[in-house]
Amino acid sequence: MNETxxxxxxxxxxxxxxxxxxxxxxxxxxxIELSSLLSQLNQMEKQYTEVLNELKTVKSQLSNIQEKGIKTSAINGVLKLQEKVTKAKNQLEHIKVDISDSVKQSLSLIKQQGISALNKAVDFIGLRKTLTDMRENLNTSISQTQKQIDKINAIGSELHSLNEHTSNLGRVLTGRETKELTQRNEDKGILAVVAKQLKHSKSMLEGMVQSVTHAIKIVDRLEQAANKDKEKKPSVRAELKGNSQKEPVKKAPVTQKKQGMSL
Structure with missing residues (x-):
């Protein structure tokens, strides 16, 4: 198993x-910056695991719904969300592996070529792109989570209304007076619990977007620092060229002709 x-x-x-x-x-x-980035990535991995565990619990709770059509629709929505979050988690694992492998290669190059290979440690441009893709993925997951919350609440309201109408229909058929329709209590029942957990998952995903944004800023600073260091250390070719331009041009010695004596 990969140690990363x-x-x-x-x-x-x-x-x-x-x-x-x-x-x-x-x-x-x-x-300091790189340590901060690595800590951020480790923390994000824990957050992804927590979100996936919550979604697993949500799916289990939805399986208790009696109406098959409603249950299937709600579970399919959660499955799509799980797929999206899993994809983002896999992106994070690839980032960790890439950073680890890049550092190993850099250390090997430093031993072979000297300290000039130091700036080749991490492909910051590639890392930034992957993190940006991850952030987009997370934003899509947040949007999907909100749609699921709205869907669950809508289902709950419809079921509540249906139950009230069914109850009143029974009263009409038995000659009793109908009751006034009441508002659904969104804090009670299986669907209320599911919606609450989805809201918590959405909150965690929003926090992760902030974490990725912070990681991108760190990568930008690291890239800037690496570029500055490259500017400070000109290449050997440039250095030789500079030295050759500074060398004073040696003038050829002037030979003086001796004038003959006139007789």
Missing amino acids: LTIPLGEQEHLKEFFKVLTDQGRGQEV
């Missing part, structure tokens, strides 16, 4: 070694 899926990022030995290299090169701020 069992050992939290930041606690793996090659990452610790990489942090030491950065620190030794006077890039302590990048260590």
